[in-house]
Amino acid sequence: MNNKLLRSLQVFVAVTDSGSMSVAARELHMTVSAISQQLRKLEYDIGLSLFNRNTRSLSLTEAGRIYYDTSLKILETSALAQQKIESLQDLPTGKINIIAPEGFGGGLLSEPLRKLCDEFPKITISLTLTDEPKDIIASSADLVLCFAPVSDTNFSSLKLATWDRILCVATEHPLADTKLSTPEQLSEHIYISHRHIEEYVMRHEKEGEFELDAQRIHVNSMQTLIQLTKDSVGYAVLPEPEVRHLLKSGEMKQLFTDWTLPNYTVYAVTPKRELMPAKISAAITCLQDLFAQI
Numbered sequence: 001m002n003n004k005l006l007r008s009l010q011v012f013v014a015v016t017d018s019g020s021m022s023v024a025a026r027e028l029h030m031t032v033s034a035i036s037q038q039l040r041k042l043e044y045d046i047g048l049s050l051f052n053r054n055t056r057s058l059s060l061t062e063a064g065r066i067y068y069d070t071s072l073k074i075l076e077t078s079a080l081a082q083q084k085i086e087s088l089q090d091l092p093t094g095k096i097n098i099i100a101p102e103g104f105g106g107g108l109l110s111e112p113l114r115k116l117c118d119e120f121p122k123i124t125i126s127l128t129l130t131d132e133p134k135d136i137i138a139s140s141a142d143l144v145l146c147f148a149p150v151s152d153t154n155f156s157s158l159k160l161a162t163w164d165r166i167l168c169v170a171t172e173h174p175l176a177d178t179k180l181s182t183p184e185q186l187s188e189h190i191y192i193s194h195r196h197i198e199e200y201v202m203r204h205e206k207e208g209e210f211e212l213d214a215q216r217i218h219v220n221s222m223q224t225l226i227q228l229t230k231d232s233v234g235y236a237v238l239p240e241p242e243v244r245h246l247l248k249s250g251e252m253k254q255l256f257t258d259w260t261l262p263n264y265t266v267y268a269v270t271p272k273r274e275l276m277p278a279k280i281s282a283a284i285t286c287l288q289d290l291f292a293q294i
Contacts, residue, residue: 006074006075006078007038008038008041008042009071009074009075010028010075010140011024011028011030011035011038011039012038012039012042012050012067012068012071013068013071013072013075014027014028015035015039015051015058016058016060016064016068019057019058019059020057020058021035021036021039021058027139029126039051042067046063046067048061048063049061049063049064050063050064050067051064080273082094082277083273083275083277084275091120091122091278092120092122092123092277092278092279092281092282093120093122093123093278093279094122094123094124094277094279095123095124095125095126096123096124096125096126096142096143096279096280096283097126097128097139097140097141097142097143098125098126098127098128098141098142098143098144098145098283099127099128099129099130099139099141099143099144099145100127100128100129100144100145101129101130101131101145101146101147101222102129102130102131102221102222102223103131103222103223103225103226103239103242104129104145104242105129105223106223106226106242107242107245108241108242108291108294109127111290112283112286112287112290112291113125113127115286115290116282116283116286119282119286120279120282123279123282123283128141131194131196131220131221131222132196132220133196141271142270142271142277142279142280142283143268143269143270143280143283143284144268144269144270145160145266145267145268145269145287146266146267146269147264147265147266147267148265148267149267149269150267150269153272154271154272155269155270155271155272156269156270156271156272157267157268157269158267158268158269158270158284159265159266159267160265160266160267160268160284160287160288160291161265161266161288161291161292161294162263162264162265162266163239163240163241163263163264163265163266163294164239164240164261164263165200165237165238165239165240165261165262165263165264166237166238166240166243166254166261167202167212167235167236167237167238167254167255167256167259167261168229168235168236168237168238168243168246168247168252168253168254168255169229169232169234169235169236169252169253169255170229170230170231170232170251170252170253171250171251171252171253172232173189173232173234173235174189175189175235175255176253180255180256182207183202183210183212183256183259184210186212186235186255187214189234189235190216190217190233190234190235191212191214191216191217191234191235191236192216192217192218192219192225192228192229192233192234192235192236193212193217193218193219193225193236193237194218194219194220194222194225195218195219195220196220197237199211199212199213200212200237200261200262201261201262202256202259202260202261203259203260203261204258204259204260205258207259210259212237216234217233217234222239222242225238226238226242226243226246229252230246230251230252235255237261239264241294266291268284268287270284
């Protein structure tokens with residue numbers, strides 16, 4: 001099928017689903033002007049307006065509603081055809097749309113993506129890093145890395161790895177040189193937390209439990225959380241694989257090493273398909289192999 005037409009239909013569907021050209025532009029990594037141009041061309045080709053427009057919102061015209069239903073069917077048929085074609089090829093090929101937690105941009109994905117590109121030169125990757133909740137279907141993701149399995153029966157969730165969380169502070173922070181005997185001493189300092197992660201309970205074999213619930217700063221970005229901790233703003237619970245290099249270099253120090261925090265599991269979530277494209281299977285295998293070594 002004509003790739004330009006498919007792209008225009010994807011744009012049209014994205015704008016319809018979001019009700020905003022600017023939101024669709026962010027989702028599709030396009031400019032608003034490019035989105036507008038695609039829509040104008042579609043309307044010119046069919047000779048009818050697809051949207052009722054005003055300064056605040058977009059809504060479908062009658063022709064737009066008909067065209068939207070047809071577009072969904074065409075895109076679904078095209079995707080299924082592409083999956084069947086890719087399953088017949090000897091080597092994985094095609095574009096993989098991956099969504100991952102923003103903290104993974106600190107290096108966790110570097111080796112898996114390098115290996116994937118080296119072993120399969122016909123694969124291309126579109127990687128989106130975000131800690132904000134994401135609509136898997138609307139984002140057209142092939143593979144989503146997340147910290148909980150998806151209960152929706154339209155998706156498959158595969159466990160990739162389980163890693164530790166640890167309490168950290170910069171080596172230049174006063175806590176790094178303080179003789180700590182009880183977690184209550186932390187209350188004198190700034191606790192930084194992630195907005196989308198639950199409160200943590202520290203556990204000790206003899207001392208019992210201590211809840212970290214007095215955060216002074218909360219952020220929506222793991223990379224920002226790590227950076228603020230590194231900059232001595234305060235202490236934080238951080239994913240051990242993402243700060244291992246900072247601990248090794250001496251830029252950060254782990255606090256209360258004899259206490260434990262809840263670990264976390266990484267899952268690979270994919271839309272359920274009649275056939276799993278070879279490119280997705282290759283990506284998951286690559287992630288499993290390399291995450292197991294961390």
